[in-house]
Amino acid sequence: MAAEHDLDAALLSTNFDLIQGLPLNVKNRVCALKKLQIDSIKVESDFYKRVHELEIEFETKFKSFFDQRKAIINGDVEPSACDVPILEGLNEEQIADLNKHTEADPSAKGIKDFWLTVLRTHDLVAETIEEHDAPILSFLTDVTTAASQDPPGFKIEFHFATNPYFKNSVLTKTYVLKFEPEEGAELSFDGPHVSRIIGDSIEWEDGKNVTKKAVKKKQKKGANAGKFLTKTVKAESFFNFFEPPKSKDERNEEDDDEHAEEFLELDYEMGQALRDTVIPRAVLFFTGELQADDMFDFPGEDGEEVSDFSDDEA
């Protein structure tokens, strides 16, 4: 399609030739439509703000369910006998099979490792959990989410029982959202987007910080050449989640920001998955009936397993 104009300009639009060929007065009409488009997108941003208000209104309605869930998981409440199947789609024989191998255990309190299992079953979250994180996540008593108006956005709270790893009882991750298009970039507006992500500092007990590791490195040059020096470097860990990537406004010029926006988006994706799926549907991840963040692929229904997160995202 691109013919006389240079490559840069050609890349800007698949319909460049068509636009170029339009009579000037028709070009002016298209231009007027773009002006209208910018104005209508500003109204869209009001719509998204209203949806956010609705989410806040509904949080109180969901809170009662989440509080009851927490009480059962932590053994504060013993539910009466239950008449819904523990797994969907089993026949009577299979249900009997599921039950026959075990007896009641009076010493078992609540549901052990509930949240660890939930997090490990959700594809996207599971990818961030290392073996050394598991014993720490065993201390989770609840995972909650709450919307906020000021700053607008939402936070996710990980509540921990007293544990030997860190002093915090809650680790919070906050997503600050922007509901308006950027000035001058209205046309690329696509709904609420993350403007800043804030994580709690973890007060690790001595020697328990799994986000750091010591590496020994042989010095190649200088006075210490040939000697081993110990250096502390970043280690893979779920708990790096609380040291989120910097947003555009927070980064300074020295920061290597080639992939910074991508990391920010990926972090936001995990935040959304926790808020929209993992927290509200936790028991279905515990039973393994759900796996991916936004696909309801009860395998009983169509045998296929779908994951939205292809390997090349990792």
Added chain:
Amino acid sequence: MAAEHDLDAALLSTNFDLIQGLPLNVKNRVCALKKLQIDSIKVESDFYKRVHELEIEFETKFKSFFDQRKAIINGDVEPSACDVPILEGLNEEQIADLNKHTEADPSAKGIKDFWLTVLRTHDLVAETIEEHDAPILSFLTDVTTAASQDPPGFKIEFHFATNPYFKNSVLTKTYVLKFEPEEGAELSFDGPHVSRIIGDSIEWEDGKNVTKKAVKKKQKKGANAGKFLTKTVKAESFFNFFEPPKSKDERNEEDDDEHAEEFLELDYEMGQALRDTVIPRAVLFFTGELQADDMFDFPGEDGEEVSDFSDDEA
């Protein structure tokens, strides 16, 4: 993971072994959580209904923009000179280049083939448009959408100027939505889903129906063996959009419904794309600055082009 139980049951849950190994009293607690889950999902359905009400409220706000757009496209209103760039990201030289090849054409009314170009630029919609559809879609004067409360859902209207192809001045496609989970299948609820799709009958002028074609077939058997018979069969066409697939409730046992749900979902996907992106962002598809249904890939921003519709969907 699956060990003693049969394959069918194993497929039901990635955490089957874990669930099977739980003490009976703990199984009962998990069961109680599933009961809570079902109740909380019912509240979710109220949330989606409220969002739908919000959409209806905002439609009136957007209508004024859409009416102004229609007037400009069809030459009923001549806009004054416009100061926004016709394509994003061009430098002054490129803008001059874009303009220098053409002059004003006093005979040009409105914006010729506006909607045809828009539909042909949106990846998913473009796939459904055949060469024989283009001259018909040239008669489009407007494409609109409206939410409805009874039945709940939305419709899309294609408005046509008087044309030699069919008598209808409007072709409507209606999507009836269900905001509640199916009784007994609450746990697989994932928001509003389509329950029925209705299309207008097209009153084609004689010999103009592009959704049918005559094929000559040589008879192999019987009294007419060796003779050619003319048979009318379905032809590929954008206008098949108005003969939507049947929903579960409409299908009877004889219908080959192996892929029926898939076709229904794909049709709904196209309806959503028209409603959420093509109609509200039409001018950006006309200029070619947008292409896919839900990705804002202004190539000036990051050079990548992303399509949500991989070839294996086609």
